[in-house]
Amino acid sequence: MALCGKVALITGGAQGIGRAVAEALLMSDCRVSLVDLNRNVGEESKTKLDAEFGEEKSLFIQCDVTDSGALQDAFKRTVERFGRLDVVINNAGINNEKNWEKTIQVNLTSVIKGTYLGLDYMSKEHGKEGGVIINVSSMAAFLHSPHQPVYTATKHGVIGFSRALADAAELGNYGVRINVLCPAFVDTPLLQTVSQEDNMGKFVKFKDDFKQRMDKFGVLKPSLIAEGMMRIITDESLNGAVMKITSSKGIHFHNYEPLSA
Numbered sequence: 001m002a003l004c005g006k007v008a009l010i011t012g013g014a015q016g017i018g019r020a021v022a023e024a025l026l027m028s029d030c031r032v033s034l035v036d037l038n039r040n041v042g043e044e045s046k047t048k049l050d051a052e053f054g055e056e057k058s059l060f061i062q063c064d065v066t067d068s069g070a071l072q073d074a075f076k077r078t079v080e081r082f083g084r085l086d087v088v089i090n091n092a093g094i095n096n097e098k099n100w101e102k103t104i105q106v107n108l109t110s111v112i113k114g115t116y117l118g119l120d121y122m123s124k125e126h127g128k129e130g131g132v133i134i135n136v137s138s139m140a141a142f143l144h145s146p147h148q149p150v151y152t153a154t155k156h157g158v159i160g161f162s163r164a165l166a167d168a169a170e171l172g173n174y175g176v177r178i179n180v181l182c183p184a185f186v187d188t189p190l191l192q193t194v195s196q197e198d199n200m201g202k203f204v205k206f207k208d209d210f211k212q213r214m215d216k217f218g219v220l221k222p223s224l225i226a227e228g229m230m231r232i233i234t235d236e237s238l239n240g241a242v243m244k245i246t247s248s249k250g251i252h253f254h255n256y257e258p259l260s261a
């Protein structure tokens with residue numbers, strides 16, 4: 001997909017990985033809609049992006065992705081402002097094993113809703129021009145840990161849902177590619193929550209083990225994750241792909257055994 005003039009909606013776009021991919025897209029002359037719960041950080045990011053790229057290139061929408069109406073409105077406002085939608089990145093995520101129901105709502109339920117909204121605005125089944133959806137999972141879906149059982153479950157779910165829907169998109173000729181990105185540890189505020197009891201609950205007692213894994217596996221820069229996302233967006237051969245990004249192997253893909261006859 002050539003990005004000049006295209007439009008991307010990024011949930012959780014105010015900081016961290018979402019902010020990094022927003023910058024990468026803007027540098028490719030794509031316009032971006034930052035959808036985020038955090039109004040203060042979102043408006044700060046918008047101000048900085050305006051200074052670098054011009055205020056007409058981006059939009060910040062304060063939105064809780066677990067509020068279905070607000071999420072629908074964010075998609076509607078994005079298309080009203082920019083006239084089209086080509087890329088959806090369902091990136092917003094939390095790490096809360098105490099309020100684990102909330103973790104499921106943000107990390108999985110809202111990713112499903114954001115994916116279906118993306119199809120509403122991009123799929124040829126609705127007379128649209130096609131596009132690409134990236135759903136953000138985690139390497140926790142491949143190397144689980146005792147620290148985050150529900151977070152891990154949500155990230156597994158993102159992979160299963162996305163790969164199944166990618167098959168449907170191909171069979172149904174939606175013209176929309178649906179792919180998954182699984183980063184290992186990334187240097188963002190989210191990573192700091194692993195030592196907080198408010199987030200980890202009883203699993204906070206395992207924080208030393210978690211930190212040992214961070215030391216062992218390394219911590220990635222958000223810009224590398226953005227690079228992986230740009231590859232998914234621009235490589236139109238990718239549908240149902242699961243990109244993994246680790247310190248040891250960099251950007252690579254998970255290989256699934258073909259279905260046995």
Ligand SMILES: NC(=O)C1=CN([C@@H]2O[C@H](COP(=O)(O)OP(=O)(O)OC[C@H]3O[C@@H](n4cnc5c(N)ncnc54)[C@H](O)[C@@H]3O)[C@@H](O)[C@H]2O)C=CC1
Nearest residue numbers: 012016017036037038064065092093138185186188189190
């Ligand atoms: N940081 C890491 O080590 C890794 C992160 N990931 C995933 O990457 C994605 C982005 O995470 P980071 O950038 O690291 O986190 P972050 O905490 O820096 O950014 C997440 C953004 O999502 C927003 N957000 C949270 N709940 C929301 C809601 N209900 N509605 C709208 N926005 C909401 C936050 O306000 C924040 O701006 C998440 O899905 C996370 O699970 C995956 C693997 C590793």
Ligand SMILES: CCCCCC(=O)/C=C/[C@H]1C=CC(=O)[C@@H]1CCCCCCC(=O)O
Nearest residue numbers: 095138139140143144145184185217246248
């Ligand atoms: C608080 C959210 C941040 C955690 C997200 C995440 O990806 C965690 C993954 C780890 C949980 C237990 C593990 O051991 C996972 C490590 C994943 C790194 C795997 C790297 C493998 C390699 O470099 O070959």
